[in-house]
Amino acid sequence: MCLAIPGKVVSVEGNKAEVEFGGVVKEVRIDPLEEEVEAGDFILNHAGFAITTVSEEDVLKRKEELDNLESGVE
Amino acid sequence: MKALEFRDRKRTKELLSQIEREMPGRRVKVMHVCGTHESTICRYGLREALPENLELVQGPGCPVCVTPTERVDEAVELSKKDGVIVATFGDMTRVPGSSESLVADGKNVRIVESIEDAAKMETDKEVVFFGVGFETTASTYAPVLLEEHEGFSFLGSVRRIPPAMNFLLEECGTNVDGFIAPGHVSVIIGSEAYREVVDRHGKPVVVGGFEPLDVLSSVLKLIRSIKGESKLVNDYGRAVDEEGNEKAQILIERAFEVKESNWRGLGDIPDSGLELKNEENDARKKFDLDIGKDETRPEGCICEEIITGQSKPDECELFAGGKCDPRNPVGPCMVGSEGMCNVWYRYGGT
Numbered sequence: 001m002c003l004a005i006p007g008k009v010v011s012v013e014g015n016k017a018e019v020e021f022g023g024v025v026k027e028v029r030i031d032p033l034e035e036e037v038e039a040g041d042f043i044l045n046h047a048g049f050a051i052t053t054v055s056e057e058d059v060l061k062r063k064e065e066l067d068n069l070e071s072g073v074e
Numbered sequence: 075m076k077a078l079e080f081r082d083r084k085r086t087k088e089l090l091s092q093i094e095r096e097m098p099g100r101r102v103k104v105m106h107v108c109g110t111h112e113s114t115i116c117r118y119g120l121r122e123a124l125p126e127n128l129e130l131v132q133g134p135g136c137p138v139c140v141t142p143t144e145r146v147d148e149a150v151e152l153s154k155k156d157g158v159i160v161a162t163f164g165d166m167t168r169v170p171g172s173s174e175s176l177v178a179d180g181k182n183v184r185i186v187e188s189i190e191d192a193a194k195m196e197t198d199k200e201v202v203f204f205g206v207g208f209e210t211t212a213s214t215y216a217p218v219l220l221e222e223h224e225g226f227s228f229l230g231s232v233r234r235i236p237p238a239m240n241f242l243l244e245e246c247g248t249n250v251d252g253f254i255a256p257g258h259v260s261v262i263i264g265s266e267a268y269r270e271v272v273d274r275h276g277k278p279v280v281v282g283g284f285e286p287l288d289v290l291s292s293v294l295k296l297i298r299s300i301k302g303e304s305k306l307v308n309d310y311g312r313a314v315d316e317e318g319n320e321k322a323q324i325l326i327e328r329a330f331e332v333k334e335s336n337w338r339g340l341g342d343i344p345d346s347g348l349e350l351k352n353e354e355n356d357a358r359k360k361f362d363l364d365i366g367k368d369e370t371r372p373e374g375c376i377c378e379e380i381i382t383g384q385s386k387p388d389e390c391e392l393f394a395g396g397k398c399d400p401r402n403p404v405g406p407c408m409v410g411s412e413g414m415c416n417v418w419y420r421y422g423g424t
Contacts, residue, residue, distance in 0.1 A: 002108060002109075002110060002135075002137075002207075002208060002210040002211065002256055002258040002259055002412075003110050003235065003258070003412075004210070004261070004313075005257045015217075016273070018374070019367065025251075029214075029217065029296055030214075031217045031325075032213045032214065032217065032319060032321060032322040032325060033319075033321065034319055034320060034321045034322075044261065044313060046210050046213075046214060046258060047188045047189070047207075047209065047211055047214045048187060048189075048190055048191070048214060049188070049213065049214035049217070050190030050211060051258065051261050051262065051319060051322065052216075052261045052313050052314075052319055053214055054312050054313055055312075058311065058312035058313075061312070062080070062311065062312050063080075065291075065332055066089075066291060067085075067086060069089060069092065069291060069294060070088065070092050072285065
């Protein structure tokens with residue numbers, strides 16, 4: 001139920017965005033988002049609404065963190 | 075979208091070895107509170123791969139499963155009224171009420187993918203959206219409920235997760251060593267929302283993501299916290315921050331009021347419900363629905379024990395005996411795709 005799927009913003013108009021999910025483009029409402037988004041940004045979609053953005057920088061940071069888990073570095 | 079996947083086989087093995095090395099010399103019981111976590115655990119066989127003395131249970135993390143019978147009965151009653159269409163997510167149409175499910179009647183029921191689909195349905199009938207969910211889904215309901223929609227009302231079963239975690243520890247005698255908190259609920263409410271669980275109950279909480287490496291990382295961090303000082307850890311930093319999505323929180327506060335709520339398997343939990351503020355849109359008031367609490371429980375069904383983390387599906391004689399499956403669900407845990415029985419049925423349970 002709380003499943004949220006990452007998608008890439010294709011275009012934005014008002015409180016809606018066209019978002020691509022693995023090749024399929026769907027309309028998603030973006031009014032719950034705190035930050036403005038533009039084409040190329042990644043969002044998490046839950047039941048037709050974007051609930052947050054995910055940045056490439058945060059993803060890379062996570063990869064690095066997972067590589068250092070054995071040492072206990074968090 | 076590969077960049078957002080954390081499923082590397084080599085890293086998975088390394089993390090599993092690390093967990094094995096760091097396990098305390100005793101049994102550890104961890105509760106996660108999300109059906110999507112259970113799906114990851116079963117789909118990737120994590121439970122089987124983790125140390126034998128590490129028990130992973132699912133708590134009340136499936137909104138379909140914790141919706142009480144009387145709310146389903148209200149939706150069924152509405153679906154039988156002339157001039158009314160009940161719109162809801164697919165799972166909710168098959169949840170058994172006290173005598174039937176929404177799908178049993180069917181003609182005045184529509185499956186939708188979002189509340190907006192329901193609000194904008196072209197029909198001359200009154201559309202009642204039967205909406206269940208936790209804070210994540212509440213953040214999608216709120217914007218639509220704050221808009222004007224002609225011939226549209228809401229029958230809600232919307233809940234807050236942290237009060238249920240506290241209630242499990244305080245009132246249900248739930249004996250767990252720590253929690254993996256639901257990542258997408260936490261996107262909305264923020265990791266600090268679990269502070270009470272850690273500070274008052276001394277139970278560590280790790281906010282976890284949903285990729286297999288995310289789950290293993292959260293298990294490892296939870297074990298470290300169990301062995302040391304109980305901590306609140308945000309292990310899903312790419313989506314969750316301490317304060318959460320404050321804009322979504324404001325939308326929820328404008329649309330909903332925090333009240334006591336009845337959870338299947340748990341009973342009345344103070345401050346755990348989100349009730350609609352605008353009574354004009356509240357289907358329960360609009361149609362004068364007055365169905366009292368219904369404690370009906372299907373014979374042999376142990377959904378209530380599963381929801382509270384006391385049992386697992388293979389301990390249910392209906393599940394084990396092949397008498398409950400997604401096509402003919404006896405209890406709600408077999409219906410929802412986030413219900414533990416449904417997940418175990420699909421992925422084989424480990």
